Amino acid sequence: MTSIAKAPGKIILFGEHFVVYENRAILGAINKYATVTSEKINTDNILISSSLGQSSIKKDEEVSSVEKKFRPFFYIAKQLISKNGFDKGISIKIESEIPIGAGLGSSSACCVAAAASISNLFGNTNEKEILELSIQAEKTIFPNSSGADCTVSVHGGIIEYQKEKGFSKIDTKNEFNFLIIDSEQIHATDKVVERVKKFKNENTNVFTELCSEEERLITKALESMKNNDLKTIGKCMAQNQIFLEQIGVSNDELLSIIEEIEMITFGAKITGAGDGGCVIALTEEGSDLSEYTNTTKYQTYHVSIQKTGMQVFNS
Numbered sequence: 001m002t003s004i005a006k007a008p009g010k011i012i013l014f015g016e017h018f019v020v021y022e023n024r025a026i027l028g029a030i031n032k033y034a035t036v037t038s039e040k041i042n043t044d045n046i047l048i049s050s051s052l053g054q055s056s057i058k059k060d061e062e063v064s065s066v067e068k069k070f071r072p073f074f075y076i077a078k079q080l081i082s083k084n085g086f087d088k089g090i091s092i093k094i095e096s097e098i099p100i101g102a103g104l105g106s107s108s109a110c111c112v113a114a115a116a117s118i119s120n121l122f123g124n125t126n127e128k129e130i131l132e133l134s135i136q137a138e139k140t141i142f143p144n145s146s147g148a149d150c151t152v153s154v155h156g157g158i159i160e161y162q163k164e165k166g167f168s169k170i171d172t173k174n175e176f177n178f179l180i181i182d183s184e185q186i187h188a189t190d191k192v193v194e195r196v197k198k199f200k201n202e203n204t205n206v207f208t209e210l211c212s213e214e215e216r217l218i219t220k221a222l223e224s225m226k227n228n229d230l231k232t233i234g235k236c237m238a239q240n241q242i243f244l245e246q247i248g249v250s251n252d253e254l255l256s257i258i259e260e261i262e263m264i265t266f267g268a269k270i271t272g273a274g275d276g277g278c279v280i281a282l283t284e285e286g287s288d289l290s291e292y293t294n295t296t297k298y299q300t301y302h303v304s305i306q307k308t309g310m311q312v313f314n315s
């Protein structure tokens with residue numbers, strides 16, 4: 001049997017970084033996907049192939065001995081092989097249309113798709129277990145992960161997320177449309193999160209005050225999302241961007257992208273870890289932004305929020 005699972009990438013509308021410290025965040029799943037195809041094989045190896053290369057590893061090797069980029073997939077396969085008492089190996093093929101290191105949840109979507117695809121090989125498609133496994137897998141390369149990105153990839157739609165409390169779905173009448181602008185400055189989430197931790201430790205009062213302000217902003221943003229008040233949501237995004245600048249995760253290039261795009265959209269901010277990656281701008285459905293997208297030097301994507309999260313298929 002071949003098991004195929006696909007999982008969406010994400011944007012963070014509000015609360016990235018603050019979510020690492022028990023605050024709320026609002027995330028949405030987007031129509032860009034990672035797909036993982038897995039099969040049981042007749043040798044003792046875990047075979048991984050992806051656009052980042054190939055690897056063949058004996059299934060009883062330590063996860064830490066594996067090249068970092070392959071660790072989450074090796075971890076998932078190893079966990080499920082052991083849990084199910086399987087005496088052979090697994091092949092895993094990872095394909096993704098989500099840009100890597102851009103703040104769009106590529107690594108989480110790949111972890112979720114891998115956990116779902118391999119779990120399904122053993123007849124299990126329990127969302128809670130797949131989510132737990134994918135978060136643990138992501139922690140092999142990013143120990144401080146809040147788990148927010150994997151959660152929205154499993155469940156889809158727009159979610160409110162808090163580390164200890166978990167998630168709840170936000171019911172909106174509108175699907176919401178965004179233009180994503182990729183600065184093509186690749187960032188490493190773990191390094192940016194470490195930098196914010198340093199900022200927090202050196203500026204405890206400022207950080208605590210920013211957490212409270214972010215909290216109030218999220219309450220306001222949720223209200224305007226429910227009322228489909230795009231103008232206010234855009235303003236809240238612009239305000240969130242100011243908080244992100246204050247914790248030091250923006251830069252001049254991102255700011256110049258934001259200044260330009262917010263003149264023709266409701267509002268814009270970085271999404272995800274920042275320090276590079278993507279800017280998201282809230283747009284009116286069907287609005288014509290071609291004058292910008294045809295002339296900018298940056299890669300742009302129109303995305304909408306996807307109600308469906310991970311999906312599993314057999315073939």
Ligand code: MEV
Binds near residue numbers: 016017020144271272
């Ligand atoms: C990364 O997409 C979002 C961060 O808040 C880290 C996390 O939530 O794990 C920066």
